Amino acid sequence: MRKPDGKIVLLGDVNVGKTSLLQRYMERRFPDAVSTVGGAFYLKAWRSLHLSLWDTAGREQFHGLGSMYCRGAAAVILTYDVNHRQSLVELEDRFLGLTDTASKDCLFAIVGNKVDLVEERVVASREKDQPLPRAASTRPGASPRQPKQARLEDAVALYKKILKYKMLDEKDAPAAEQMCFETSAKTGYNVDFLFESVFDMVVPRILQQRAAGPPQTVDLTSSKPDALPRSGCCA
Numbered sequence: 001m002r003k004p005d006g007k008i009v010l011l012g013d014v015n016v017g018k019t020s021l022l023q024r025y026m027e028r029r030f031p032d033a034v035s036t037v038g039g040a041f042y043l044k045a046w047r048s049l050h051l052s053l054w055d056t057a058g059r060e061q062f063h064g065l066g067s068m069y070c071r072g073a074a075a076v077i078l079t080y081d082v083n084h085r086q087s088l089v090e091l092e093d094r095f096l097g098l099t100d101t102a103s104k105d106c107l108f109a110i111v112g113n114k115v116d117l118v119e120e121r122v123v124a125s126r127e128k129d130q131p132l133p134r135a136a137s138t139r140p141g142a143s144p145r146q147p148k149q150a151r152l153e154d155a156v157a158l159y160k161k162i163l164k165y166k167m168l169d170e171k172d173a174p175a176a177e178q179m180c181f182e183t184s185a186k187t188g189y190n191v192d193f194l195f196e197s198v199f200d201m202v203v204p205r206i207l208q209q210r211a212a213g214p215p216q217t218v219d220l221t222s223s224k225p226d227a228l229p230r231s232g233c234c235a
Ligand SMILES: Nc1nc2c(ncn2[C@@H]2O[C@H](COP(=O)(O)OP(=O)(O)OP(=O)(O)O)[C@@H](O)[C@H]2O)c(=O)[nH]1
Pocket: 012, 013, 014, 015, 016, 017, 018, 019, 020, 021, 031, 032, 033, 034, 035, 036, 037, 056, 057, 058, 059, 113, 114, 115, 116, 117, 143, 183, 184, 185, 186, 187
């Protein structure tokens, strides 16, 4: 198996839909996902590269593994549930610190999932993968819709905080509006757009890093002998 050229990691609280988003994108289906244990990954060929897409567990007991999965990540997709405000708060309180091990020019995307459950959705008119069913809330057995608890503006504010936390200048990073998404793994709404926007932003960065070569290291063997400190006893 070819070694992946870059890693993209999904992080977020339990039940927000990380596994469902990956399954929707990679397998084009929405099975009833089981809560993730540890982590798992998919491989995705994009342009000339192979990217690994890591699913992580939101459950508290696996929290410690998060920073290990993030090590060297080229992008992190921070996921919350638009119907649970606390899941957005948790991204800042509990998950952001796990990304300290990511690559130094790691990209951050923030994703509010489960918009299909929101009453009177107000979503920026982005590409739609599938239209929402019109009267889902009235169908027998359908989940009742509810007012949105976490708005896109809240995600944008978090994105700006992340740039500060990472000590990045807003003008050197992609704009918040480009990096904050709302999705539904259930209907497929915006799911391709989310992943493929992230891939398109990450690939040039990986290629740039490659072109710059490996990190500079000091080669002690090439130092001139007279530059080395002299020792009285062996001169
Ligand atoms: N209505 C709706 N339900 C969703 C959506 N995405 C996921 N779900 C449901 O939410 C539940 C949790 O989804 P998962 O994908 O397992 O969530 P997770 O973030 O991977 O959870 P952990 O693995 O425990 O961290 C499942 O019952 C899914 O079917 C969505 O977009 N809309």
